[in-house]
Amino acid sequence: MTLDAVILKGCGRMLTRHANPANGRSTREAVIHSALKLFNMGGYDGTSVRAIAADAGVNIALVSYYFGGKQGLLEYLMASFLEGYLNNLEKAEREAQDAGKPPDECLVSVADALIGYQQQSLYLSRFVHREMTLDNQLVRELMASYLMKEKFLLTRLFEKAAPELKFDPMSADFALLQYRDMIMMPFLQPQFLRKVFYLQPGEPSFRMNYLRYIRRWVERLAGRPVGNLK
Amino acid sequence: MTLDAVILKGCGRMLTRHANPANGRSTREAVIHSALKLFNMGGYDGTSVRAIAADAGVNIALVSYYFGGKQGLLEYLMASFLEGYLNNLEKAEREAQDAGKPPDECLVSVADALIGYQQQSLYLSRFVHREMTLDNQLVRELMASYLMKEKFLLTRLFEKAAPELKFDPMSADFALLQYRDMIMMPFLQPQFLRKVFYLQPGEPSFRMNYLRYIRRWVERLAGRPVGNLK
Numbered sequence: 001m002t003l004d005a006v007i008l009k010g011c012g013r014m015l016t017r018h019a020n021p022a023n024g025r026s027t028r029e030a031v032i033h034s035a036l037k038l039f040n041m042g043g044y045d046g047t048s049v050r051a052i053a054a055d056a057g058v059n060i061a062l063v064s065y066y067f068g069g070k071q072g073l074l075e076y077l078m079a080s081f082l083e084g085y086l087n088n089l090e091k092a093e094r095e096a097q098d099a100g101k102p103p104d105e106c107l108v109s110v111a112d113a114l115i116g117y118q119q120q121s122l123y124l125s126r127f128v129h130r131e132m133t134l135d136n137q138l139v140r141e142l143m144a145s146y147l148m149k150e151k152f153l154l155t156r157l158f159e160k161a162a163p164e165l166k167f168d169p170m171s172a173d174f175a176l177l178q179y180r181d182m183i184m185m186p187f188l189q190p191q192f193l194r195k196v197f198y199l200q201p202g203e204p205s206f207r208m209n210y211l212r213y214i215r216r217w218v219e220r221l222a223g224r225p226v227g228n229l230k
Numbered sequence: 231m232t233l234d235a236v237i238l239k240g241c242g243r244m245l246t247r248h249a250n251p252a253n254g255r256s257t258r259e260a261v262i263h264s265a266l267k268l269f270n271m272g273g274y275d276g277t278s279v280r281a282i283a284a285d286a287g288v289n290i291a292l293v294s295y296y297f298g299g300k301q302g303l304l305e306y307l308m309a310s311f312l313e314g315y316l317n318n319l320e321k322a323e324r325e326a327q328d329a330g331k332p333p334d335e336c337l338v339s340v341a342d343a344l345i346g347y348q349q350q351s352l353y354l355s356r357f358v359h360r361e362m363t364l365d366n367q368l369v370r371e372l373m374a375s376y377l378m379k380e381k382f383l384l385t386r387l388f389e390k391a392a393p394e395l396k397f398d399p400m401s402a403d404f405a406l407l408q409y410r411d412m413i414m415m416p417f418l419q420p421q422f423l424r425k426v427f428y429l430q431p432g433e434p435s436f437r438m439n440y441l442r443y444i445r446r447w448v449e450r451l452a453g454r455p456v457g458n459l460k
Contacts, residue, residue, distance in 0.1 A: 041365055042275060043275045043276075043364060044273060044276070045275035045276030045277075046274070046275030046276075129363075130360060130363050133359075133422075134271070134272075135270050135421055143421070143426055147426050148426060170442075171446070173427055173429070174443040175443075177415070178408070178447075181412070182408060185407070185415075191365055192373060192377065193407075195370065195374070196373055196377050196381050197381070209404075210404065212400075213401055
């Protein structure tokens with residue numbers, strides 16, 4: 001599934017599509033694609049609506065029409081990504097439990113699903129993760145909603161998977177943060193991984209090898225082999 | 231030591247100071263302080279030289295005079311931080327070895343030093359870590375120099391501390407990346423830690439508690455208690 005498909009799917013809103021003769025994508029998708037590309041090169045504030053429209057090959061007025069301007073586009077991208085992220089998290093947990101997997105195996109399954117989600121939208125993931133490190137009104141609102149929910153879901157997962165951490169709330173929080181960062185970091189700093197470590201965060205082989213490391217991490221944390229030694 | 235003191239010290243260049251009657255800081259320090267504050271609120275590209283000068287209470291021409299404009303200011307901040315970071319890393323390793331600490335204890339000492347370094351310059355740390363996730367010429371140059379050297383230094387540390395990882399280069403890289411992220415993440419996303427986890431990355435108590443977690447992480451990785459069970 002492509003980046004755009006994920007965004008369109010993740011959001012779950014009704015979308016008006018206009019065929020774009022240039023490449024067969026809808027105008028809306030072309031705007032999203034160009035915006036993300038330019039945001040990752042020059043930052044959100046360094047990118048003008050005019051540059052986005054030019055790169056997408058659409059009329060500048062359509063950016064306002066679809067997203068209500070640049071701030072609307074920003075809010076749409078952030079909320080779409082985070083909503084899809086949490087949906088994938090919940091779905092992976094539910095499926096792992098339905099399949100009868102033990103709690104520590106669930107941690108591995110959830111990590112796998114979230115890495116897959118980010119691999120499907122490399123530009124968007126990097127952009128959202130980076131924007132979330134800024135200190136502004138939108139970020140505060142997204143934290144109070146999406147990231148609070150994420151914390152709740154991950155805490156629940158962890159309390160089952162590593163029960164010995166329960167007695168030390170500080171360690172439990174640090175372990176949870178480390179798990180979260182482990183999932184997120186390759187997608188926040190993909191060029192660092194590429195240029196300095198020669199790793200390719202977007203590749204299926206990366207996912208497979210990284211999952212093996214995450215599994216070992218969970219094993220070390222829980223102090224025992226994960227699941228059924230699968 | 232304050233943020234400004236760290237930047238001025240870390241860089242090691244001769245600095246011309248001009249007394250600023252408003253708060254006793256030099257003009258140069260006032261510009262750096264205001265720039266970092268505004269960059270963390272609106273991003274680098276969203277912040278004008280005019281706004282920096284206004285916030286610092288200095289004439290706009292002085293920003294060009296001291297830094298050769300906004301790009302020069304950016305390069306100065308990035309290089310200063312990374313240079314100080316690597317200096318602290320090397321110094322902590324050398325001191326730990328001179329004190330006869332075993333290799334896994336050295337990993338803990340280096341983490342402690344780097345957390346301390348970032349605590350002394352919270353604004354600057356966050357700004358540099360975030361900028362390093364962009365995809366531009368300056369970032370590529372800084373990666374090829376500073377971050378390549380960081381990788382070399384950390385690899386050397388890790389090969390001594392967790393020799394069993396040597397036989398699995400992939401795991402060794404992931405462990406190294408995780409160690410690096412563990413040290414960096416609280417300072418890239420301090421408001422997330424504050425607002426969602428009620429942790430205060432700038433506080434001495436955070437450093438103490440977090441170090442305890444890092445020590446446990448090293449123990450799990452090395453498969454034995456760190457150092458002399460101190």
